[in-house]
Amino acid sequence: MGMASNSTTFRIVISGYYGFRNSGDEAVLRSILLALKEQGKRANVTIVPIVLSNDSALTTAMYGVESMPRMHPASLWKALKSADALISGGGSLLQDATGKKTIPYYTGVIKLAQWLGKPTFIYAQGLGPVNSRAMFPLISSAMKKSSYISVRDEQSARLLRNVGVVKQPIDVVPDPVMGMPLPDRQTAWKAMEQDKPVIGVSVRFWRSDRQELDSIAAALLKLMNERDVHIRFLPFHTPDDVEASRYVHNLIVPHLNKASTLEIADVEDDPQQMLLAVSQCDVLFGMRLHALIYAANQRIPLIGLSYDPKIDQFLERIGSEAIGSTEQLNADQFTTKVMQLLDGKDKWKTDKEPYISQLIEQSQKPAQQLIQFLRQNISR
Template sequence: MASHENRPIRRVIVSGYYGFRNSGDEAVLKSILNALRSEGEAQGIEIQPVVLSADPAWTTAMYGCEAVPRMSPSVLLRELRRCDGLISGGGSLLQDATGWKTIPYYTGVLAFAQMLGKPTFIYSQGVGPVNRGWLFAPIRRVMKRSRYLSVRDQESAALLGRMGVPTDRIEVVPDPVMGLPLPEGSAASSHKRSSEELPVVGISLRYWRKDGADLERAAEALAVLAKRRAVKLRFLPFHTPDDAEASNVVMERLQAIGLGNSAMELAAPGDDPQQMLLEVSRCDVLFGMRLHALIYAANQRVPMLGLSYDPKIDQFLKRLAITAIGTTESLSAEQFADHAVALLDGPDAWRQNHAEAIDRLKRESQRPAQQIAALLRQMTRR
């Protein structure tokens, strides 16, 4: 391997939903940066990332990399002229469930780079849902012109295929967060507690239904568990302040229903995604609505119960041969409590049953960084 001083430098822009302090998306960024650094070193190049961020100063302070405003065309033009390529991803960037403007933004950034002759790389994206047919064309155009294309599930690959993207060019890989390590110097819980300690059930909820019926059902299910088994319900807000507010709604409802001999609390892990990963590692079971709460649990081999609000939840669980315990439309409180107690009583069996799938996802999560580093190494710098 070349010495650090002599390694060729490749400057790469990273585009995604970054700088909004959403733990899942920040974990994606942290995972991508880690993987690019390690794969660049392995292949004898130094990859210098420049992140498009909603809060560049915060992103730079958090990750120690360059960051620039994501909504400034003049800044993007300047950085594209200086860069060797652009990475788009990961996360659910190409979907219109949250509005029609998202897809034009991310495809526009890609098209701008391609117009300037810069290679583009699609990094483990979740594609869809795309309900507006007119958005197929810009997605198809930038995907076909990208040098490397990876998505995080078969359903995303199939959707791109229906849009007209050649499926033999699409690599299906895990979410990058499967490769995220715990913070340096920390250790996950051994999942063995003294007889005095209550087992911890981590809970990741978010607002979804406007009438709040999904959170009401979650509260009822957690109340049945809390009365059946003494546990500590630890709420983990992945996107602040919204998830903390949703958690407080459920906690207030639980207070009214009653907790038996159980306890509850709201965690405050801060903005660092690795600290949230550490929080999840210390749970005995995780009940998750956020996709990255479930990915964190798989990363740390924590038995999980998923509550589905979007196909991406079911798609991830399917890769572990797991079915969601319920949806935002339907959740049986008794069935939830039955499954939670079974996981609390038999965590080792769960880990053994899913070890092979988890190991495979961890290993394959590095694949996009390996491919991108190899392509960057082969390039002649302009």
């Protein structure tokens, strides 16, 4: 690898749920890349990333990095063989709620890197749920041989201890997206000027009967009929969230009888542009975890709807709790809460600032630890 301008260079493969046009996961990747660049600069280290992606061309175009197909064995082998280390994460990679192949795939990538003699780093992962005990040995084996482990909540750390990872240190750190900055090109996405408060809304499909979206539509309609607001749907995972947003939108429109308005925002795939869109809201209501993280990042008062423990775990870290769940959302309570936040934005920001500032600072720790390990253990 050699030296470049007196800066030591390391090639790092990054494995995660990338290249699927999910704004939250793309934000994780962007945040990891920015943290590695920033911490590398401080340590006089240059990190050359190789991202395993579902859409290599998209990933290369979006981030300007080398990318390999995540499901192509020869490409995976080539990437790991040429690298100095592997990052696995962040995001919710080690869980079996989305399918039985998820954990075997991600632990398989980790084990292959270890078999090739490459140090592996678990980067701010959220683990679970793991419903099949048959997955425990896969997780335990991959973790026990990793050089550094960090998870994004205490529940993930407990799960690792329960599957047998008992001797290795485990850092509990924030989601990497807490450290993501706004884009340099702040004019790339610009909202239409509004003469009323803007409520950002991030929804997703969850229940097969759509009851959660019906309840959200009822809650938003009550709010819009009691106070003039502008609802801005923010689809974090296209095209699915666009369809979910349209479903709620279409339920509201026939019954809207005041001056409130609504739109489905068309934000480009770059996660920093979505962060910019969130920053232009007065309050954000979200089902997606990263919609809530974006809002916290930008000190936008937020309300979370729980569909997964990771929502409750994040809200707890900023001293909040969910307004409801996919099983139950009270329209009166929702409306009251939104109006309280609109009228008390400054107080919310003051109350939450200590939590948020700490999370932003701690979000850099995995990158710091990785670069320190590389400098101390890989000779040039």
